[in-house]
Amino acid sequence: MKTTQIPFQKTGFFSKTMHDYLEKNKNIQPFYNNFPDISGFHNQIEEKQKSYRLQTRLALVDALKNQYISFETSEKTIENIELIKQQNTFTITTGHQLNLFTGPLYFLYKIISAINLSEELSEKFPEQHFIPIYWMATEDHDFDEINYFNFDGKKVSWNRKDGGAVGRFSTEGLQEVFKVFSNHLGNSKNAKYLKELFSDGYLKHNNLADATRFIANKLFGEFGLVIIDGDDANLKQLFNPFVKEELENQTSFKEVSNTILELEKNYPIQVNPREINLFYLGDDFRERILLEDNIYKVNNTNITFSKAEILAEVDENPKAFSPNVIMRPLFQEVILPNLCYIGGGGEMAYWFELKAYFEKVYIPFPVLLLRNSVQVVSVKQSKKLENLKISQEELFLNQYDLLSKKVIDNSEIKTNFSQKIEFLQNQFSDLKEVAKKTDVSFINAVNAQERKQIKGLESLEKRLLKAEKRRQRDLVDRITLLQNELLPNQSLEERQRNFSEYYLEYGSSFIEALKGALKPLQLEFTLLEL
Incomplete structure (x- = not known):
């Protein structure tokens, strides 16, 4: 195994917002709290310790134990859940949708980033404990985003009726998906493991939340990962004061709207707040709560509440109130002793909209960390790159630009x-x-x-280049084929491929290699040669 890091900025796949954040540009500084470095974590520990109550810790531990009650749990995970009771224990959190069979590769990178950062902080701050958390996005209702994964260039899909929070979806119908996927895998030792993981996850559990917990636990339980489902009445009860505040005062809308006015002077806006940033959640629906003429209405239903009725409903039925993308981060930070959220560039971009809102409701704004990104390169592919004289940074060039550069470099015509x-x-x-x-x-x-x-x-330059590309057709074809292998659809492979492709070839050593390679606080892109 060989690892190399290059700046995120050199890949061409990260936004100006992320470039400025990584470079601590003065334009982005007002929109985050502590930066992801050791000094920033020292400050964050002090802030969180002052605000997070023992009562919340104990309620969180009880909820987690209840969520794990029917799952085989590693000793490290059990120990980590117990540690949360202690006031010197903090969490490092990442979150992801309940994508079928984990979805894109970066699902792994997010979780391993959280695990590795927890271990690094434990070394830097030996008097504290740090627990990696995977927050399952069980209340999402965008089924089209999670109902498939890609394997060997083919789309493996789950077709079923949409409606409601995805975590509550029955796993009925996944037997057919399993048959299709199994046919692609073959009968190697690693193929048998993947088949067993899929079938034990989806065919032996009744809903998508439990299936996802089982799979993530199988892959990462040995590292002490703690998996949390926010669709939990006891956890939501802890959030009730903030739900009521939102219903009565619409603070998130006001604060986030004001932040956006400043943020959009330099950066694109990721999400816009609604007047009320809560959904009402039923067994088969998740609809927005609207306020019209002092009546609270659940969109696309006949459900209505007066102010007194909806505040009473919060107390009586907390599980029915589901935070949207604006309020979910606050929910997370209220119920967890959390220091840091690890996410992709798009996630970071909407978190930057939230700092003033957190300050208004007196909840510490967490450290934001851009997750690790990885390009896996086989030894054979690495040799091809070397023979074609393509550097690691050149690999990420737009294909037209890469071909143009290499054809010119290789041309006998020097002009x-x-x-x-x-x-x-x-x-x-x-x-x-x-x-x-x-x-x-x-x-x-x-x-x-x-x-x-x-x-x-x-025009002459383009004609000469075109002529040279025809003359150097073999070189053009070799470069095109290799870059397409590494960057499918001219995109980072982590957004296209599923972990099963690499697990099929490398087995558990693939996860071990990632675990050894990813350095969250280096804030760089990783090339991993296997």
């Missing part, structure tokens, strides 16, 4: 069109000085001629 265009611009610069002494029409004519000649040179 630099950039230099020729620069020379031409210098010539016209002198001519423009002469033109200033005449009239406007002559200046316009000079500018037009400059544009025409530069355009002509650019």
Whole structure:
């Protein structure tokens, strides 16, 4: 195994928002609290310790024990749950949807980032305990985003009627998905493990939340991962004061809207708040709560409440109130002794909208950490990159740009069109000085001629490049094939592939390799040669 890190900024797959965050640009600084470094975690520990109550710890431990009651649990996970009772124990959290069979590869990277960061902080702060948490997004209702995974370029899908929180979905119908997936796997030792993991997860559990807990627990339980389901009446009861505050005052809408006015001066906005950022959750529906003429209405239903009735409903039926993307982060930070949230670039972008809201309701805003990203490269692929003289950073170039660069580098014709265009611009610069002494029409004519000649040179450059690509067809084909293998659909493979492709080849050593390679606080992209 060989690992190399390169800056996230060099891959071309991360936004300006993330670049500025990683570089601590002054424009993004007002929108986060402590930065993900050792100094930042020292400050975060002090903030969280002052605000998080022992009563909440004990309620959280009881809820977690109840959630794990019918699951085989590792000693490390049991120990970690017990440690939460202690006031020097803190959590490192990542979250993800309940994608079929974990969905894209980065599901693994998120969780391993949380595990590795917990271990690193335990070394840096030996008087504290740090527990990795996977927050299952059981209350999501966007089934189209989770009902498939990709395997060997094929889409393995689960088709069923949509409706309600996905964690409550019955696993009925996944027998057919299992048959399709099994046919792709073969009969190797690793294939048998994957078949068993899928069948034990989905065919022996009644709902998607339990199935996902089983699979994540099988993959990561030995590292002490604690899996939490927020769709829990006892946990939601802890959040009741914030639910009532939202229903009465709509604070999240006000605070997030004000933040967006400042944030959008430099960055795109990820999500926009609604007047009330709560859903009402039933067995087969999850609908927005609307406030119209002092009546609370559940969208697309006949359910209505007066103010007194809905506040009473919060107390009597806390599980019915489901936070949306704006309030879910607050729910997490209220019920967990959490220091850090680990997520992808899109997740970080909407968290930046929330800091003022957290401050308004007196909850510490967590450290935000961009999750580890990985490009897996086989020894054979690495050798091909070397033979084609493609550097690790060049691998991530747009394919047109990569091919153009390599064809030019390999060409016997050595001509630099950039230099020729620069020379031409210098010539016209002198001519423009002469033109200033005449009239406007002559200046316009000079500018037009400059544009025409530069355009002509650019056209010639494209024609020469096209001719060279035809002449070097073998090189073009080899580069195209290799980059397409590594970056399917010209995207990071972690967004396209499922872990089962690599597990089929490498078995448990794949997870062990990731565990050894990922360094969350290095804040760099990882290339992993296997």
